[in-house]
Amino acid sequence: MPSKLDHLRDMTVVVADTGDLDAVRRLKPQDCTTNPTLLLKAVENPAAAPIVDEALRWGRTQTGPSERVVDAICDRLAVAFGAELAAIVPGRVSTEVDADLSFDTEATLAKARAIIRAYQERGIGRDRILIKIAATWEGIRAAKVLQEESIDCNLTLLFCQAQAQACAEAGVFLISPFVGRILDWHVKAGGGPYTGETDPGVVSVRKIYKAYKAQGVKTVVMGASFRNIGEIEALAGCDRLTISPALLDELAAAEGPLPRMLSPHAGPAGDAVLPLDEKAFRFALNEDAMASEKLSEGIRAFVKDLRSLRALVAKRLADAA
Template identity: 65%
Template sequence: MPSKLQQLREMTLVVADTGDIDAVKRLKPVDCTTNPSLVLKAVGLPLFAEKFDEALDWGRSQNLSDEQRVVKIGDRLAISVGAELTKLVEGRVSTEVDADLSFDTEGSIKKAHEIIAAYGERGVSKDRILVKLGSTWEGIRAAEQLQKAGIDCNMTLIFNKAQAIAAAEAGAFLISPFVGRILDWHVKASGKTYSSDEDPGVVSVKEIYRYYKAHGIDTVVMGASFRNTGEIEQLAGCDRLTISPSLLDELDKDQGTLERKLHPEMDGAKPERVSMDERAFRWAMNEDAMATEKLAEGIRQFNADLQKMRGLIAERLGLGAREAAE
């Protein structure tokens, strides 16, 4: 019998949630997704030592302030990781706009165009890239403009249906609901142990998927941030799932039968169509403590790793602690 991973690939597009080149070579996903945390890990690998040195040399040659130099080198490293991944997958690689731009629509748009241009300089066309944006109201507005400009966006840090609806109305190519982080919040808040089928993160993705399919929404639903294979199995049939190498390995070793759980034509009452303007969005987020807390926490975490990366670059450039922090 084929493994559960093989069975999953028959019904869902499997994406690797990693910047680990060796893992991508071994597991052969169609797409890859990265974030500042994964890029930070990737540049610590021997494979990227030469690219790190190249980026530092390039940065030193630019007529920039120390702060600008550090930022631009970090951008170059993120593109280096992404460009290597495009050589290994048939589909797309997601590259994230800086977390500290999460509440800056114009800044996010500018950074996204810079990302696409940097890939273009390496011979990677924009149809191989998804620009990742945090699903704040400002990030969603940036996605709306980018999609109109032909740049496809991956809306990350999705924690509730309000974000998913707003992203779809903006024409976002793809959303990434964070299953495991939703579960984390509810476990901490309630002290309850959840079975996979009642897992709040799983339930949230199923509701979003049903809403999208019921209303003919083309935006791709890609479940992310899994804590165990049970969550993944409950979402078998979802458009896409982005999965860590360790969980992909678990699925690959499991020879059991995998049942499809999600279908485009699902039974049950059709959910009501909702319009999500700024007022409705902000109120929905205000009323959802989990989504509000996890979105803010996710932005802080991504920014913390972004700052770690910049601190490492500043250190390698020989800048002092004060310059590294500025």
């Protein structure tokens, strides 16, 4: 009997949210996404030692301030893991721009272009890569420029309609609206209990998806950050869903039907949507306590893990000196 994962693959592009190469080989997703947290876990995995050792050997040949060398090694690690993932999956690999650049458009552009060059040096074209950027105003402005340069982007840490609208107006290739972190916020605020249908993260993604389809927006909607398979089932039919290996395994073990919950055949577009300038975007985000808090919290968490990765690389460099 087909599993729920089999049924999901029939209507949604399944993406693995991991840097675990063995898990990706086993689960055979179409695409892969990573972030600083997942990269840190991957680097700490003994199975990744050859990749890490190569980056450290390369780093020892570099000159300049130690902080710059460490940053360069971290960039090399991100691309090295991405290249390994690209050799396994048939589709795209998302590689994230440093989270501490989330409010710097020009630095984000420079880092994104460097990532693409690094992949090209490994024989991997830009059509296989998504540059992952936090959905701040500055990040969305950078994505608009990158899209005009035919560098496709994945805007992450997306929690509200204002972020989704700004991404659509910027011509972003793909957005990653979060589900579980929205649920976390509402539960902490005393809400619930929730079902798959009433889960506020599910409701948010459905709203964004339906608005995009009704308005003819081409930006891909990829639900992310899941806490349980009920959330995934409630978004069956979404363009893409990026899912952890643990939840993919749970879906693979579950039998029974999986009805389509989202369809690209939307209803009328409704009232015209006014374009968002910077002031309107920032005000709308500020008015949404959940979105503004979770965006800031997410950036802080990714920066923390990025700093941990840099510290780990610096220690290994020092130990080998």
